[in-house]
Amino acid sequence: MADFSFEIEEHYGQLSTNAKGWAKELTKVAWNGRPAKYDIRDWDPDYEKMGKGLTFTHEELKILRDCLNKMDLD
Amino acid sequence: MADFSFEIEEHYGQLSTNAKGWAKELTKVAWNGRPAKYDIRDWDPDYEKMGKGLTFTHEELKILRDCLNKMDLD
Numbered sequence: 407m408a409d410f411s412f413e414i415e416e417h418y419g420q421l422s423t424n425a426k427g428w429a430k431e432l433t434k435v436a437w438n439g440r441p442a443k444y445d446i447r448d449w450d451p452d453y454e455k456m457g458k459g460l461t462f463t464h465e466e467l468k469i470l471r472d473c474l475n476k477m478d479l480d
Numbered sequence: 481m482a483d484f485s486f487e488i489e490e491h492y493g494q495l496s497t498n499a500k501g502w503a504k505e506l507t508k509v510a511w512n513g514r515p516a517k518y519d520i521r522d523w524d525p526d527y528e529k530m531g532k533g534l535t536f537t538h539e540e541l542k543i544l545r546d547c548l549n550k551m552d553l554d
Contacts, residue, residue: 418547418550418551419543419544419547419550420543421536421540421543421547422537422540422543430534430540432547432548446520446534447534460520460521460532460534462495464553465496466495466496466504467551467553468553469493469495469496470493470495470506470520470544470548471545471548471549471551472493473492473493473495473506474506474541474544474545475549476493477492477541477545479538479541479542479545480542
């Protein structure tokens, strides 16, 4: 992992936090200097360590939004 | 993985598909007989194989929806 790098460009919102202060969060992250992608994963309070997560394209995130708006979550 | 089991209880929408027919999809899945959780991951066309993914509580999914609705994605 010698060349591993990341930069969080945007923080859109924390979905939850746990007892250790880690937060499941929607962000935009540039991994290894590549163009930033939308991303959902757990982060430690200092944003130095992360859990496994998923990245999303802009189009995927729009479809996800439309999908969630059709669900009866409230 | 001898005792590994899953049942997809709901299909809410495919966010994308790739050339091999795998789909990134929002579903509700009961893992190992436990109560079903919301889930985003890649599935093969027969829903027999899966990629790594994330599970979400009802509350997390509501927050994610609200978060996406505040973003200017269109």
